[in-house]
Amino acid sequence: MSFTTSEENYIKRIFHLQQETGLVNTNSLAAEMQTRPASVTDMLKKLKGKKLLQYEKYKGFKLNEAGKKAALDVVRKHRLWEYFLVEKLHFDWDKVHPIAEELEHISSEELIHRLDHFLGNPAFDPHGDPIPDKNGKIPVIKQLSLSDIAFKKNVTVSSVSNQAAQMLDMLKHYHISIGTQLMVLKKFEFDRSLEIKVSKQNACILSEQVAKNIFVHDVQ
Amino acid sequence: MSFTTSEENYIKRIFHLQQETGLVNTNSLAAEMQTRPASVTDMLKKLKGKKLLQYEKYKGFKLNEAGKKAALDVVRKHRLWEYFLVEKLHFDWDKVHPIAEELEHISSEELIHRLDHFLGNPAFDPHGDPIPDKNGKIPVIKQLSLSDIAFKKNVTVSSVSNQAAQMLDMLKHYHISIGTQLMVLKKFEFDRSLEIKVSKQNACILSEQVAKNIFVHDVQ
DNA sequence: TTTTATTTTTAGATTTGTCTAAATTTTATT
DNA sequence: AATAAAATTTAGACAAATCTAAAAATAAAA
Numbered sequence: 001m002s003f004t005t006s007e008e009n010y011i012k013r014i015f016h017l018q019q020e021t022g023l024v025n026t027n028s029l030a031a032e033m034q035t036r037p038a039s040v041t042d043m044l045k046k047l048k049g050k051k052l053l054q055y056e057k058y059k060g061f062k063l064n065e066a067g068k069k070a071a072l073d074v075v076r077k078h079r080l081w082e083y084f085l086v087e088k089l090h091f092d093w094d095k096v097h098p099i100a101e102e103l104e105h106i107s108s109e110e111l112i113h114r115l116d117h118f119l120g121n122p123a124f125d126p127h128g129d130p131i132p133d134k135n136g137k138i139p140v141i142k143q144l145s146l147s148d149i150a151f152k153k154n155v156t157v158s159s160v161s162n163q164a165a166q167m168l169d170m171l172k173h174y175h176i177s178i179g180t181q182l183m184v185l186k187k188f189e190f191d192r193s194l195e196i197k198v199s200k201q202n203a204c205i206l207s208e209q210v211a212k213n214i215f216v217h218d219v220q
Numbered sequence: 221m222s223f224t225t226s227e228e229n230y231i232k233r234i235f236h237l238q239q240e241t242g243l244v245n246t247n248s249l250a251a252e253m254q255t256r257p258a259s260v261t262d263m264l265k266k267l268k269g270k271k272l273l274q275y276e277k278y279k280g281f282k283l284n285e286a287g288k289k290a291a292l293d294v295v296r297k298h299r300l301w302e303y304f305l306v307e308k309l310h311f312d313w314d315k316v317h318p319i320a321e322e323l324e325h326i327s328s329e330e331l332i333h334r335l336d337h338f339l340g341n342p343a344f345d346p347h348g349d350p351i352p353d354k355n356g357k358i359p360v361i362k363q364l365s366l367s368d369i370a371f372k373k374n375v376t377v378s379s380v381s382n383q384a385a386q387m388l389d390m391l392k393h394y395h396i397s398i399g400t401q402l403m404v405l406k407k408f409e410f411d412r413s414l415e416i417k418v419s420k421q422n423a424c425i426l427s428e429q430v431a432k433n434i435f436v437h438d439v440q
Numbered sequence: 441t442t443t444t445a446t447t448t449t450t451a452g453a454t455t456t457g458t459c460t461a462a463a464t465t466t467t468a469t470t
Numbered sequence: 471a472a473t474a475a476a477a478t479t480t481a482g483a484c485a486a487a488t489c490t491a492a493a494a495a496t497a498a499a500a
Binding site for chain 2: 476477478479480
């Protein structure tokens with residue numbers, strides 16, 4: 001099933017709204033989409049016709065399973081492109097959203113599959129938001145990301161979600177790999193970067209983005 | 221001035237047709253666009269209204285300077301994206317056209333500027349077609365590209381248009397740089413790759429794409 | 441529980457890009 | 471030069487996505 005750019009935009013916004021409020025209503029979606037309630041009603045009929053939406057007139061609405069999968073596909077594309085723009089083209093992270101809004105509607109599945117691989121299958125975008133995988137599965141941030149660890153607590157690296165060469169290079173340089181023991185010394189609120197201590201070496205600084213991609217567990 | 225996707229597609233096709241035939245006529249453009257002559261006429265009025273087209277009813281038409289610049293912008297975007305798809309995402313070169321047809325309509329100038337830089341400001345796309353620069357200037361293939369040099373003729377490398385790290389790595393590996401003396405020994409028609417001899421070293425094979433990006437002049 | 445206010449939907453219009461069918465202009469042929 | 475053929479344009483229609491204004495349904499308040 002393929003969708004128009006307009007359909008994809010509506011699907012994505014409904015998805016985000018229903019995550020906060022459960023059921024979505026016409027006026028709030030119209031406000032989000034910067035359009036008129038009447039236009040929303042028109043689109044709701046189309047989406048219901050495509051069997052993406054639970055919708056009864058005057059009752060509020062939400063995406064069904066097919067609709068959620070469609071939304072996650074768009075979210076995945078958006079976040080992968082944002083990652084590309086920041087990591088490869090060195091855009092500032094706060095400049096990429098409008099460009100990703102266009103790129104997310106490029107249709108080729110093969111393109112996204114290859115882009116994902118090229119980027120090292122990142123789990124989080126430059127804003128720290130999770131990137132759904134091909135099946136719509138969202139990586140869970142089980143309080144185990146290094147960015148959520150308490151100070152002075154000894155932890156062991158269990159996985160690194162971002163396989164990009166640059167990331168691996170950096171970790172290699174700091175002598176971090178699966179099994180390495182770490183301790184968080186300080187968190188800079190300004191950019192949420194972390195000062196950490198690796199085994200018996202000197203302290204070093206990791207960006208929030210790197211920290212989010214490092215998963216750790218308690219030392220046994 | 222910005223254009224719709226449909227306008228850009230028409231502009232691009234008119235550009236390619238007028239390079240071959242000078243004046244373009246309605247039926248041939250309709251055939252190229254896989255649409256009806258009546259639809260072409262409708263679009264011609266729009267493009268004339270935007271002052272991109274020299275057009276008198278029943279007389280044939282062609283892009284004026286503004287139109288040509290608009291066309292070159294689209295061609296530039298298309299070819300840069302093709303280069304990206306082949307060089308970075310490792311698509312087969314014959315698979316990238318339809319995807320680039322979508323990507324070429326992404327509007328951000330900053331994006332294209334950064335993409336160009338990221339790719340190493342390539343002068344030719346994976347099909348060997350020249351990539352217009354930001355100002356619409358098309359790199360001239362003055363019989364000086366290595367791919368156009370006669371066999372057994374001694375030449376000196378004068379410039380390398382593609383600044384990508386991978387390209388430079390490869391050239392370094394073969395001990396090729398500005399000033400290096402080369403000789404073309406053989407051309408394989410199958411993929412137009414070249415066997416060349418570098419100074420007093422062993423012969424090596426260069427792909428057509430690499431050869432097109434190496435410019436040479438006669439040995440003085 | 442009426443009445444009022446809010447929300448949502450319908451009806452009908454608009455824009456963009458397309459179409460078919462018919463009319464017009466140009467070109468080619470006798 | 472008159473007529474036939476081809477190319478091009480006009481006229482009117484349609485689908486998608488939007489809009490305004492009015493009607494209908496629901497929710498809130500008196």
